């Protein structure tokens with residue numbers, strides 16, 4: 001009988017259940033998405049630049065699991081709050097307590113299982129879609145990646161079944177522990193969070209200590225290795241939640257304590273909104289902060305690897321292109337490029353050798369990169385200063401600087417010229433050589449990556465040239481561009497993982513915030529309509545919503561951002577200068593986050609603000 | 614001669630879209646109410662009482678006719694102005710959703726003043742004063758869920774009064790109370806009316822609560838049906854009300 005009633009009431013408040021299902025489903029889908037990567041060892045090991053990638057994904061699984069536990073307990077407590085009034089009513093009308101407790105258990109579990117099924121289906125779809133998108137964008141074949149991955153599915157199912165079993169027990173126990181009256185009035189009760197000064201200080205200090213240890217571990221990752229990753233994962237996750245749990249109630253209480261602030265306009269209401277479900281709020285904010293950290297972190301790392309490709313490619317090249325014997329079409333392309341510096345050098349080529357004209361090189365000394373294997377610094381662009389006193393140099397006995405110039409900047413090597421001997425000769429010797437007189441154009445561009453399409457065309461020309469010079473098609477020409485392609489091929493797997501996970505985590509973050517709002521919308525709508533009745537202008541209500549949500553969005557973003565900025569230190573052993581252009585991912589994130597904030601406010605306003613007549 | 618605080622002229626309210634089943638909840642109603650008057654509105658369920666109150670309280674828009682409160686024609690105001698007008702000139706007591714459960718009683722009562730930008734220094738004495746008047750000074754720091762139904766209604770009355778509005782509108786304020794609490798709330802409201810010259814319009818089903826009024830208007834099917842004044846004792850008025858209510862029921866009994 002009771003089950004029949006519960007079915008009927010579930011159907012009645014279908015919309016609320018939909019919100020809950022949405023929240024749970026997204027979490028499951030994203031957990032699954034993460035697992036499709038995390039458990040696919042073959043894919044990870046063949047595509048990542050990081051040796052211990054499998055281990056890192058294990059740690060990632062741990063963090064995600066911790067966040068998920070917080071989130072699922074929060075989400076299912078919404079289910080409890082939704083149902084307890086009605087269950088109290090059943091008890092008032094004579095239903096036995098253990099029956100009602102059972103009911104709560106099965107309802108929670110039932111909802112969990114439904115969302116598990118939906119979550120996995122959606123997870124497969126999303127993995128496929130998002131992976132496909134990035135693979136296409138990055139020109140990355142992504143062999144071995146499978147959106148439908150059985151072992152990931154099994155892990156997800158086991159993890160969530162256990163989790164839902166536990167939350168069902170907790171929900172049931174909460175029902176069992178309350179009196180009928182408590183249940184009937186539960187939705188109007190404030191959850192009390194102690195905000196005593198002394199505990200706050202202890203909590204905050206402990207949180208800062210934890211986060212500090214985590215940061216230390218991340219910065220010194222080269223020393224601590226895998227141990228450091230584990231330490232950081234545990235301490236930062238705990239510290240982040242703790243900081244919200246201890247600090248937030250205190251701050252809101254203090255703000256409310258300032259009379260002049262609290263009693264201005266509807267500030268008292270805005271602050272009360274924040275305080276009313278404080279315990280849930282701290283869980284939400286902690287979760288959002290962690291997801292921002294993970295999502296933005298993964299994306300930033302991915303993008304850092306991307307920028308790293310150009311840096312690595314440019315490590316030995318001061319100039320961006322060296323085009324031998326340019327055709328008219330080539331010349332036209334080069335003309336249109338934005339160059340910082342452009343030189344051309346004459347040489348002659350015959351069957352045995354390539355001879356560069358010394359005067360050209362001395363008149364326009366080229367830039368080169370001085371590579372010092374002892375220093376940890378990146379080689380810088382410098383101009384050649386070593387004199388060329390002899391009449392003739394072959395590659396083997398050139399001064400170091402010139403060796404680097406010929407090899408790298410002029411791209412005169414095996415790929416272009418085969419077995420020919422490369423030399424620098426003075427005018428007199430140059431004249432004597434029978435071969436054809438050619439030029440090589442060397443240029444440094446404003447923006448290497450912006451010129452990639454043109455460079456591709458030039459490279460094609462160089463390949464044909466190399467073929468005609470050597471008799472066989474080389475795989476690469478040894479130019480900066482070909483180097484770039486090679487590095488990109490290696491890095492694109494890692495970039496792909498970063499972007500894929502970044503998007504997944506940020507989507508989960510968005511869904512957590514959305515769930516928080518939707519789940520409280522009904523109760524809030526009543527409050528807003530009350531306020532409107534006593535004459536609060538709609539614009540003022542809207543302002544209150546903007547403010548409340550702003551704080552909700554701001555705190556976790558700040559915390560998450562700091563985590564990311566410190567966390568990038570972890571990659572300094574593999575990425576040259578991990579902070580270069582960090583403003584790009586951060587900027588993209590802030591933009592998306594800001595737009596999401598505006599959209600959320602608009603949507604929430606539409607739900608909770610009374611319709612004007 | 615007292616000033617009219619409320620002038621309702623030819624008020625008409627129809628629900629529903631044009632062309633579809635239009636329904637007239639108020640049918641060309643006209644009446645005046647003087648400053649300091651205590652008017653009751655009675656009538657069978659569905660008669661249009663709440664609709665009338667909603668239109669007067671600017672929560673709903675009239676389809677036709679005009680309403681003037683304290684000399685202001687509210688039927689021509691814009692949304693924002695209406696909200697300001699409500700927050701300054703009107704006080705509300707409803708049957709439910711009276712108090713915001715996430716604010717303390719003090720904060721609930723202070724809200725209308727905060728909204729008007731009254732300074733903190735002035736808010737506190739004003740809240741205390743009205744709390745004393747209604748006998749709830751002991752529960753100001755509590756939350757609504759922890760106080761009794763009667764206390765809640767009194768807190769709601771305190772909030773309706775704290776900013777000294779031109780008029781108080783009450784829709785079945787005693788609906789959720791037992792007779793003892795209902796009587797004590799009505800006593801308080803009647804005292805406010807007598808001692809502080811507050812104009813009150815009260816919608817009620819309960820004849821006993823209605824007997825505190827000085828004048829009662831009966832409406833049926835959206836029309837003013839009858840009006841009675843209290844001349845003698847409350848007891849006598851109560852009887853008179855019961856008689857009128859019997860008239861409503863009578864035709865159906867034949």
Ligand SMILES: Nc1ncnc2c1ncn2[C@@H]1O[C@H](COP(=O)(O)OP(=O)(O)OP(=O)(O)O)[C@@H](O)[C@H]1O
Nearest residue numbers: 628629636638656657658659660661662663664665
């Ligand atoms: N928003 C609305 N849309 C359509 N019809 C409405 C609306 N609100 C009220 N009505 C109709 O208008 C009529 C008057 O309603 P009103 O709420 O004013 O009655 P009432 O006198 O307050 O009744 P009660 O004593 O039961 O509270 C009713 O027939 C009702 O169905």
Ligand SMILES: [Mg+2]
Nearest residue numbers: 662663664784
């Ligand atoms: Mg009514």
